[in-house]
Amino acid sequence: MSTEPFINCEHVSCTYGNAAVLDDVYMQVNRGEFVGVVGPSGSGKTTLLKAILGTHPVAHGSITMQPKLTLGYVPQVETVDWYFPVTVEEVIVMTRSKSSWWPRISQAERKAVREVLDRLGIGEVANRHIRELSGGQQQRVFLARAMFRNPDILIMDEPTSGVDVRTRHEVLHLLADLHADGLTILLTTHDLNGLAAHLPRLVCLNKRVIADGNPRDVLTPSVLESTYGAPMEVLEHGGMPLVVDHGRVPMRGEGK
Amino acid sequence: MLAFDLFEPYGFEFFQRGIIVATIAGALCGLLGVFVVLRGMSYIGHGLSHAVFGGAAASAVIGINFFVGAGIWGIISGVLIARVARRRVLGADAAIGVVTTASFALGLALMNRYGQASKSIEAVLFGSVLGVKVADIVAVSLVAVFALAVIVAWYRKLLFSTFDPDVAHVSGVNVSVVEVVLLSLLSLTILVTMRVIGTLLISALLVIPAAAARMTSNSFSKLLWISPLIGAVTCFVGMNVSYHLDTSASATIILLDALVFIVVYTVAGTRNRMKMASLGHV
Known part of the structure; x- marks a missing residue:
């Protein structure tokens, strides 16, 4: 190492x-x-x-x-176009753009998306449009997208900007868990x-x-x-x- | 009698060619229009069509093939816009404004200086859907097949770099190349459709079907067939209507697109209000 x-x-x-x-x-x-x-x-x-x-x-x-080194990047949620026509599943699979060209999401990808969403506690939102999510769910979806690449290091820009106290606690606990699992942040x-x-x-x-x-x-x-x-x-x-x-x-x- | 009247224009070869090329052009513009609208590049379609006009004018004056001259000019303009816009001092709107208006002005100057080329240039400016040649059908078809192939093969990269270019870059997508390819496709599309509906109205066909489609669905993949469908159907119907009403084909097509937009806007607005009311927000 x-x-x-x-x-x-x-x-x-x-x-x-x-x-x-x-x-x-x-x-x-x-x-x-x-x-x-x-x-x-x-x-x-x-x-x-x-x-x-x-x-x-x-x-x-x-x-x-x-x-x-594989980087996972989570931008500020304020920079996201929430009206863009994509579902949570599509947002997460985007990160496989380089490894797979086939437009349709495969069963294996669907399963992997479900796993990463379950890990972050939002398995039920896969087929929702991104605008239909709460503040905490939005932050987790973009965290899930970064995690989908199995990154060596997670880079986040203002992960608690514009979120309420409860969401901030959720994000902090989530990051603490990921760090405890060995992820560099x-x-x-x-x-x-x-x-x-x-x-x-x-x-x-x-x-x-x-x-x-x-x-x-x-x-x-x-x-x-x-x-x-x-x-x-x-x-x-x-x-x-x-x-x-x-x-x-x-x-x-x-x-x- | 009515059926006979409806099919009357199909007895003319010029109309057959015109309606084929207009329908394919409508679908092609509708397809690329999805990216134009979602990237907030509506002005670039307008700008590039003006830039290509400069190339078309230069081709007519120099006497080289229209597609070669205007095509090269359009691609260079697209790449120039992308490069200037990437220099953060200037925004994309300023880059488009500088490159395309200069190109358009050059076209006008050439048109003024060399009067003998004006007929060809005016066809480019205002469109001449009834003067379509077989070469136009071939060119539009080839670009449509090419654009479709690129969009299928690069679907994920195009989606990612449209939605979130910074993260796409970090994830290994060459966003600059994707942008140049998209602008080149846009230039080629404008090039092969400009003689059908003209540079002055082409931006409408790139924007209105996609904008209307955007209000019908929250799925990116669905937009990629709804928008071309609206573009193709309005062009097909518009051609027929223009023949029977004896109006300009390009103006009729755009007016039909605008009508579709108004209907979708009204229906979508009513549907949203009903949804909000059912949720107790009104």
Whole structure:
């Protein structure tokens, strides 16, 4: 078994036009890790994922991956066209586009789709149109699509963005189970308390890597202020760090 | 007597050729129109038809074969649009606007400068479904068979790259190649149908049948036969109606397509409202 990192980003810089989005980013993801990338809007989280996936060019530096590494990618659900005329089954089988050309879904594929959906607890939605799903089901369907490739590493962009608390818990438990089964996971999130604080490793990003390590070490007021550019307090709750935003604005009528 | 009247145009060879090529063209445009509509590329059909017009004008002036000159021109325009659009500084709409309007302007300039070619060019601009030659039937049929073969063979890749190009790329689909092939098919389709319905109305045939079909089904595979069916039937009926009413064939076909769209839109809207009401949402 190779001991090389799955993904190795060395001095990576990316730009949009003349504007630098990532600057000299250094980060490794090793087999079996569960890594969360946090940072404010525009900090380069999604660009970093896109650079790793090869859909955004790297201006300087390099990103190397283990040979024949299979990636499973789950985009932000907000980017999905929910009116597109496809069923859940069709969405999942899409990932076999390279290995099979036959338009019709085979019995073997149908069985495999059912297995992956059952594993994620949504076996009953296979024949539904994607618009007919709840928020949690939508997230699971796109997770199922990524899992259908039997990936070595799962890459997710904001998996809990725009979902309610219950769905967030479902997603978190699901990812914890997949990680416990040996899957390597790299995700981005805005959700410091609901998701990031639960992960074994966090990378704080704001164009460059501000800090990288265990949430207990990384979620500190100084690191968070450097990352977000705003003062934050970190409390401890149930043995976990709890980030409190100091940007409280008094509401009209308050204090009268 | 009525039956005799209905079949009267079939006694003319020009009508027989016209209706064959129009029906195949309708099915072909309907088939590719599914991708045009789902990719939000409605403007590209309009743009490419204008770009191909530039190639057609140049072919007529230089004196080379129409299909060769306009075909090469159309494919180059499609590839140029794809390349310019991929540079994130410009959006696809700007890329289409630059490439196709420049090409169209070149066509107009050539038409003005070399008057002797204007007849052929005007046929391309407005369509001449009743002046169809056997070569047109062969060309439309060949492109239709080729397009069908590509869509069957690349069904999954086309579906994936249409629905989610980023994830398709990550999953090993060469999205750029798929895009270029699709644009080339679109250019070829415009090339072989432009003399039937004309560049000015071709975008409607690429968009309306697929847009109407989209409202009838939530299945991508079903759209791929409903849309060509609407395209073929409206072209077939439109040709007959235009003969009997003595109206322009291309305008009649497009008006029929628009009528189908309005009917489907009304029925689908009523059906949706009834469904929502039954669920207690209204």
